[in-house]
Amino acid sequence: MRKLLLIAAIAFSQLGGFAQAIYEDERYVPETDPLAMAKVKQWQGLKFGLLMHWGTYSQWGIVESWQLCPEDEGWCERTAGKNFKNYFEYKKEYEGLKNTFNPTKFNPDMWAKAAKEAGMRYVVFTTKHHDGFCMFDSKYTDYKVTDAACPFSKNSKANIAKEVFSAFRNQGLWAGAYFSKPDWHCQWYWDPYYPPFDRNVNYNPVTYPEKWNKYVEFTHNQILELLSDYGKIDILWLDGGWVAKKDDKVIAEAYKGIMDEAKGGFVKRRIVNQDIKMDELVEKARQKQPGLIVVDRAVHGKNQNYLTPENRVPEKTLPYPWESCIIAGGGWSYTPNAKFMSGREGVQLLVDIVAKGGNLLLNIAPAPDGTWPDGAYNLLKEYSSWMKVNQEAIYDTEPVAPFKENNICMTQKGSSTYFLYMAKDGERIPSEIVIKSHQPAKGAKVTLLGYKGNLSWKKDGNGFRVSIPSSLKNTPPCSYVWTLKVSKLAK
Template identity: 50%
Template structure:
């Protein structure tokens, strides 16, 4: 258990650099966007999915194509020695990608049971492979070269959005602004040298304009033919005006000006999808309606809407034998994130057959059992000072005078001390304290701004609670 505790401590103690960089959050002026943002903030728990032909090899999504010497860009397997041989083999995965076990209704059932309320799906990652029936390229899952194209459900983005919409999930389309397959981003005339466009857009404006048109048209397709879309989740923050970069950063020194014309894209997308939340992640300004700390949890509330996107396993995409976080770890992450006013977007990578690892279903089932008892302290809640004390984390219901104190456990089985003392403003006005999932009267007393809860002896060891003990405090 030491390794688990250390991991959670690391996740919680680290304030993500991306979060620190967003010192100038711009509240959207559109009242419909403001309304949808408030609705989204109440949902608290969402599903993320990274999926594409790369799952056949069980390698990192897209990044092995990137000619940068980083830990996550390493090429593996029989094609790894030569870059161009590898790239050709990677792109040829299109011809064998055949996820015949694809069943989005199965995912919806598991996600809904776990208490998830929204979904973000990777319609296209940096490698440029479209998981939807785009008319802008043949590098897509519905290409005749892809054996799955003959399947009646081959337009997987549409199938996923439809299935989750039927269960009232908020729908989000992940879309990569860079496209390493497009000749208008990585022009074959030049070799790519890093993640950025491999030519100077200022020197070749016609070529860059074609890429802008390509991007605009693909996003337009997603906003038009895929039902209601609530969130446009844009990745690849290096595709941005150079004037918006920090001149001291390494990215600034490597990058060309890559102005993709976000005002035009956002206006078009919101005309087709009124109230659309736009997340131009890591690019501060009016098109980053919420921020996205990645794989970490800020150690204090942020002054704007945000979500932590975190993998259930170690990887974003499918990896055979991936190590999945325990239910206890995931619940602890959810509680900590919500206590800081954020949402948890939990990623599961489908495999090449079109299904999740059985472990993922098991985790979601156990989380659902926990949510049935404790969810009232998660949904429609806000952060409340002092946010946490030791292993106690607080939330406040938005609609009533109710606080929740989550006592996190190091183990699945919850053990409680004889007394717990909490320090909250207005604590002298407490009317009732109850323990969620336990039908017993809980005694309490207040003194000098402190609330002391007395736990009956038989509930200290044999309460039948898992992951947390949640105290409901009405005042």
């Protein structure tokens, strides 16, 4: 059963949830490049980043590119547009969104300032999603925001990716380029001679090696463009993990496992060997950007420098670098009238992830006019207020066992240990906080971040109790999570 589950995880590594959980728990290969290793270590200290899904699809408020995918899944069902009952007419209509994309209110400086204030330390921006539309000025396609047929091409900020990276770097954030390995617009991925079957290339790369090599070259060229002409890029965040090298044995076993599980039922996704020559690409990429972090998502190997559980948080600490990418409100892409998580939910999400040794990559999706919803700004203001008080318990910290005790999370930095009390909805700071798993060393100071003065504490078995003065209860320094700092723990 364990082997079968692992095979299924490989086969369905992009579906998220159960399959991705198994994949992540089973497979990680450490980086060997010294500069990249050092960079990953730095990245682990950043803790909080911003992800943005944005493209022409925002005009329809749909699930990014996925309604182009002909798989029989409810979440990628065609619902928008006039021609959703005819796939080929629908694809033309979808790709025609380029001709109406005009985000005239695009102001990345506002986004970057809000992100910095919230305590975010890096951004990952969708330069190209699976539909193939480039949010940068690629010379290898006319399906891009800077093409003359796109009304926004006449805007001084038409090269959107360049503007985003520049604005966020100006605020001191790292720049990360999201790039989709599959390209459903490119003739060398979805050959117009054949109908697309699923998310994969619609021909056999082994049968047509010249055609596939053109696609590999096309992909490498676009990525190297981004790494050559867009300033300092810290992270190359590659999506579309099904585009990867797979040997015949893996393909055969995966099919057998899937068919056994389905008991002969319909297989919605094929397993196709799509060798994108990742080792070669990474070598060329790091010549352009030494120390570049590469995240070849859900592909087992050394080019997945950190792992990315999607829209979920692991239940425990993990023995490798990781970030949870989480939707802040609505969907990955723009959703009209999206409901965003509350400040309490957002802050406690960050605390829970950091206590487990991970980073939070929070997704905010811009609207078709180039603005963020008010809910996004309101959430970031909540982060800002909390981080101004508690950031030392977040940045550059490491997990400390048992990482969580009931509603109290734990982090550590140097000799200091932080105990982060996560409040229930509407709860006030209690008059006493009890820790059972640790105890301060003799003479250690116990304080509350944002409050001047030491707090009194006493031993309690192997733990300790901290008294909270009434004045602090009435006027706590922050909301949602209160942080006790212990200068040194007993051994």
